[in-house]
Amino acid sequence: MKKTFIYLFFFAGVGLGSAAALAQSAADEIAKYRAMLADGNPAELVEGQGEVLWKQKRGPNNVSLEKCDFGKGPGMLKGAYAEMPRYFKDTDAVMDFETRLVHCMVNMQGFKREEVIKKPFSAQGERATELEALTAYAVAESRGSPISVPQNHYKEKAAYARGEKAFFYRGGPFDFSCASCHSTTGQRIRLQDLPNLQDSLQAQKAFATWPAYRVSQGAVRTMQWRLNDCFRQQRFPELKYSSQTSIDLITYLGVMAKGGLMDAPALKR
Numbered sequence: 001m002k003k004t005f006i007y008l009f010f011f012a013g014v015g016l017g018s019a020a021a022l023a024q025s026a027a028d029e030i031a032k033y034r035a036m037l038a039d040g041n042p043a044e045l046v047e048g049q050g051e052v053l054w055k056q057k058r059g060p061n062n063v064s065l066e067k068c069d070f071g072k073g074p075g076m077l078k079g080a081y082a083e084m085p086r087y088f089k090d091t092d093a094v095m096d097f098e099t100r101l102v103h104c105m106v107n108m109q110g111f112k113r114e115e116v117i118k119k120p121f122s123a124q125g126e127r128a129t130e131l132e133a134l135t136a137y138a139v140a141e142s143r144g145s146p147i148s149v150p151q152n153h154y155k156e157k158a159a160y161a162r163g164e165k166a167f168f169y170r171g172g173p174f175d176f177s178c179a180s181c182h183s184t185t186g187q188r189i190r191l192q193d194l195p196n197l198q199d200s201l202q203a204q205k206a207f208a209t210w211p212a213y214r215v216s217q218g219a220v221r222t223m224q225w226r227l228n229d230c231f232r233q234q235r236f237p238e239l240k241y242s243s244q245t246s247i248d249l250i251t252y253l254g255v256m257a258k259g260g261l262m263d264a265p266a267l268k269r
């Protein structure tokens, strides 16, 4: 498994004809599949589950999430996701969407933090977790909004700077950084296109389309999941849900994606 992985990586890297042709046909197939499904993204079902959960009075405090403040004021969800991570005065911290959601479930609804984040991602074939469903619902409220992750407060700037450092930090058995896979245009791995996240158009597209319904997994996946999975690709220790490093990296990606228009939940391979 490891051998194939390295082999394909370099194979694709030097761009030998047959690998490129194979990758192209895989990309074509994926594009066709996407077109077939374009009228009905299964993420909509999950959004629906999320909306019900969002508006339900829940938790020990028996309140809904409708008054949660995602940076635009209590209950103002429209466009909020597109401007996160951002600094919150009440916690004196920069928070990405999912971290803020956990915050509201704990502080408004009274759930226990350990319980809320115990299993953030559904396993293949399982019903979406509450965090996945709630996130799918909320991000859809930002569809069409310009990505504008703020860089005003010094803690927002610090999060970006740490995120940038993390992006270029090399380590693990292959000495990979995020940049190893995501700073060259046209690079591929196992027939998948690797977006160049240093390129503003590709960065915009990447940020705008997460969370996404992953066809290959039959599930809605969030940005926290995306990074968790890339840590795995990088052979790094597991990225903790809602950890500082996750927030920093999302801040970095979001700032790089400035000006893109949110288009999530999207549909992905």
Ligand code: HEC
Binding pocket: 167, 176, 177, 178, 179, 180, 181, 182, 189, 192, 193, 194, 195, 205, 206, 207, 209, 226, 227, 230, 231, 233, 234, 249, 253, 269
């Ligand atoms: C070993 C290669 C590798 C490394 C290292 C890696 N990734 Fe990825 N990344 C991938 C693959 C593969 C995909 C999925 C491409 C696909 O599904 O089409 C991906 C997808 C992504 C996406 C979503 C792009 C999109 O348009 O959907 C983001 C964002 C991302 N990675 C960020 C990161 C960050 C941040 C790091 C460092 C913590 C990182 N990646 C490290 C291989 C890697």
